[in-house]
Amino acid sequence: MASPTTVRARAVRRQRLRRIPLHVGTLVALxxxxxxxxxxxxxxxxxxxxxxxVWDAFVRANTDHPLSPGSDRIVRGEQNYYLWEHLLASLQRIGLGVGAAVVVGIPVGLVMATTWLGVVLEPYLSFLRALPPLAYIGLLIVWFGIGDTSKVWLLFLAAFPPIAMATISGVRGVREDMVNAVLSLGASRRQTLTAVMIPATLPEILTGVRVAVGFAWTTVVAAEIANGIPGIGALAYLSGQKLNSDLVVACILVIGLAAIALDLGLKFLEKVLVPWRGKA
Structure with a gap:
C-alpha cells in the first residue's frame, strides 16, 4: 500500500497534468x-x-539575411549578433549581478537580523529597495564607465534588497524555542546558525532570490541602455527607437519566456533544497 506522501505526490502530478490543456488552450486563444x-x-x-x-522578426534576428530587399550585403542577426547571443549576454550580466547579491545579501541579512546593526541599517535598505533603477544608472556610468561593470552593479543593486530583506524576515520568523533547545543541548552559536537558523530561513531566502531575479529582469533594459549590445534589453530599446515594433515585441516575448524558465528552475531548486516546505 502506498504511503500518504506518495499518494499526495501522485495527486499533485495528476492535477498538474490536467492543467496542461488549460494552459495550452489559453495560449492559443490569446x-x-x-x-x-x-x-x-x-x-x-x-x-x-x-x-x-513578430515571428518573421524573430527568425530574421536569428539568421543571416540581406541588409535590405535586393541588397547583396549579408548581415548577421540584429546589431551583428543573433538574438540568442543577445539573450545570453543579458543572462550573464543578470547571473553576475544576482550571484553577487546572493553572496552579499544573505550574510548581511543574517547579521542584520541577529545584531543591533539591523536597527541602524534597515531604513537604508528600505531606501535602496525603493529607488528605481533609472534614478542612479547615470551615476553608475560616471563611476564605472559604460562597460559591463556599471550594468552588473545596477543589477546587483536591484537584486540585493529583496534577498537581504527575505533573509531578515526568515531569521526573525525562526521560533525561539527551537534555538533555545539546541543551545540547551550544548550547541555553539555557529552550530545553531548552521543547524537551525539557515535551514529554517532557507525557504524565505529562496523566495527572495526568485523576487530578486524578477527585479533583475525588469532592470535589464535600464542596465543596457548605454552600450548594451549585445544584450536583449538593449536590442529592445534600440528597436523601439527605430520604431521596429515587430522586433520589440519579439524581444519582449523572449525576455518574458526566459524569465518564466528561470522562475521554473528556481522552483525546482526550491523543491530540491527545501522538500519539507508546505508539508507541515
Whole structure:
C-alpha cells in the first residue's frame, strides 16, 4: 500500500497534468485574439504588429539575411549578433549581478537580523529597495564607465534588497524555542546558525532570490541602455527607437519566456533544497 506522501505526490502530478490543456488552450486563444485584432485593423501595426510579422522578426534576428530587399550585403542577426547571443549576454550580466547579491545579501541579512546593526541599517535598505533603477544608472556610468561593470552593479543593486530583506524576515520568523533547545543541548552559536537558523530561513531566502531575479529582469533594459549590445534589453530599446515594433515585441516575448524558465528552475531548486516546505 502506498504511503500518504506518495499518494499526495501522485495527486499533485495528476492535477498538474490536467492543467496542461488549460494552459495550452489559453495560449492559443490569446494568440488567436491577437491575430484577429490585427487582421481586422483595429490597432495599427506600429502599435501592435501581427503575430506573423513578430515571428518573421524573430527568425530574421536569428539568421543571416540581406541588409535590405535586393541588397547583396549579408548581415548577421540584429546589431551583428543573433538574438540568442543577445539573450545570453543579458543572462550573464543578470547571473553576475544576482550571484553577487546572493553572496552579499544573505550574510548581511543574517547579521542584520541577529545584531543591533539591523536597527541602524534597515531604513537604508528600505531606501535602496525603493529607488528605481533609472534614478542612479547615470551615476553608475560616471563611476564605472559604460562597460559591463556599471550594468552588473545596477543589477546587483536591484537584486540585493529583496534577498537581504527575505533573509531578515526568515531569521526573525525562526521560533525561539527551537534555538533555545539546541543551545540547551550544548550547541555553539555557529552550530545553531548552521543547524537551525539557515535551514529554517532557507525557504524565505529562496523566495527572495526568485523576487530578486524578477527585479533583475525588469532592470535589464535600464542596465543596457548605454552600450548594451549585445544584450536583449538593449536590442529592445534600440528597436523601439527605430520604431521596429515587430522586433520589440519579439524581444519582449523572449525576455518574458526566459524569465518564466528561470522562475521554473528556481522552483525546482526550491523543491530540491527545501522538500519539507508546505508539508507541515
Amino acid at each position: 494568440v488567436a485574439l491577437w491575430w484577429l485584432v490585427t487582421r481586422l485593423g483595429l490597432v495599427r501595426p506600429l502599435f501592435l504588429p501581427p503575430p506573423g510579422d
